[in-house]
Amino acid sequence: MEKIIQVDQLRKEFKSFSSRSGLKGAFRDLFTRNYKVIPAVKDISFDINKGEMVGYIGENGAGKSTSIKMLTGILTPTSGIVTVNGMDPHKEREKFVKSIGVVFGQRSQLWWDIAVQESFRLLKKVYKVPDDVYKKHMNHVIESLDIAPLLDKPVRKLSLGQRMRCELAAALLHNPSLLFLDEPTIGLDVLVKLKIRNFLKEINEKYQTTVLLTTHDLTDIEALCERVIMLDEGQIIYDGKLSKLKSNWGEGKQIEFQFADVEISRMKLNPLLTELEAEWTRGDRQNVWVANVLNDEHVISEVIGRVVAAHKITDIKIHEISTEEIIRNIYEEGAINA
């Protein structure tokens, strides 16, 4: 497998100046300053192969943005080695950025006042894309993202969803082999999200484009990525398959019962679960209770059997624990061994 990204012991520290309190402190700050060295990314290492779509997740301040900025050549690492597309992103910045595409969800690549196609034209010059390549590739992109009717409108007149699709097209204008997406679906409606996901899948299949995706929306990651890298406090706490994460951590199931008896209470329900690995939690209504059980066919059938035999029920649902809950659990319990 061809390695697109190689990161070895990558570290980034920020010097931050902490001011002393009071007027006297301010005077002392003039002469000697207290600097605190804060490590944002602590010696992380990972590789990404060609054609992979990887989800890069972590809470705010976990070091996601900082590490992405080092991978894209915006920031210089404090120590460690980054090789992306065979280059050192920061040292050969101008040559390097030609081989990547970047979408920052909260920042526009397009010119605010001019029509979308004019922005594309400028970018085409900037990236030195030949006419025939541009035509062939961009016609396809424009069609799949369905942005042809938007091309002659100035960016400031587009809605967020329309703008995001144009941003994506702009990032792919030079057909980069590696695409960085930072919160690409933030604030978008479901239909636009689906469109963008399908498009990403399509170019990944067609051009073997490697995608590194940061998002808070885990449904994006579930839809696109087989592999996730999870960061916490500047360190990688999980790097592996999303499915493995689910099977290791999403062990339990939840059975939600809605009882006909409105007066049902924990007192009456508790005896039903004796000698089983299960426990009750209150649901969102008074007659709704949830049994948290082990994911085991014997336990599940036993619980349902006992409850149904003892009480009249009006509804029953079985939930699997969602990725979001799994990730929340991981963050609460700290690092896991992948």
Add this chain to the structure above:
Amino acid sequence: MTYITIFFQYVAQYLKTRLTYRVDMVIEIFSDILFQAVNLIFILVVFDHTEFLSGWSRDEIIFIYGFFLVPFAIFGAFFNIWDFNERYIVKGEMDRILTRPIHSLFQIILERMELESLFGIFTGLGVMFYAGSRLNLSISWYDPFVFIMMVFGGAFVYAGIFVLLASISFWSDSPTSIMPMMYNIGNYGRYPVDIYNNVIRFILTWILPFAFVGVYPSAYFLGRQEWYGYAFLTPIMGILFLSISIFMWNIGVTKYRGAGN
């Protein structure tokens, strides 16, 4: 070569957007001219009270002012990046700049250009011709070439100083407050440096060499041979200062910390 085509692409786009806001453009040019007129009136008022200023006549000083307007117009059109810190560092726009395959400073110059300023070239030339004809200056065949060299030298000096100041933003947080002061100091270069004391003269020549934007190069055209040495230093100082500032800029970019999201 690519840089030249990209430059013209940007200029074309710039004109396109500007033409859609025609009124804005007219007002901007008009206020520029008004501003220059006020400066000119100031010179005239000063000379109402005196015949000579350290041996420089009224028309000579007007000529220097006229010359100054030309490099200043070029500076204003392309290197006027006084809001760099706020716009690019604090708001994090520098992130976007750094993900494009063109030199970062060049991109910022293209994004921040204000071509209306170039109108100042005509005002400057007009003022120079007016003063020059009153002084009976003659023009030799090589003078236009020397003029272009001097103008670029002066514009580069100005640009170098402002790029250097913008580079400070990569290290420190708010140098924006220095910028208005710099504009004021820049204005000192419009008057003959021998009216100032030695310290200010030294500063205006070697530290913040604004004298190379106005008085020194003009001295050549005014035939003031005692200043010729300085006059011909103009292009050298320009290239030197611009190179130093680009060098500092390049170091600064590696120190860029990015804005938090």
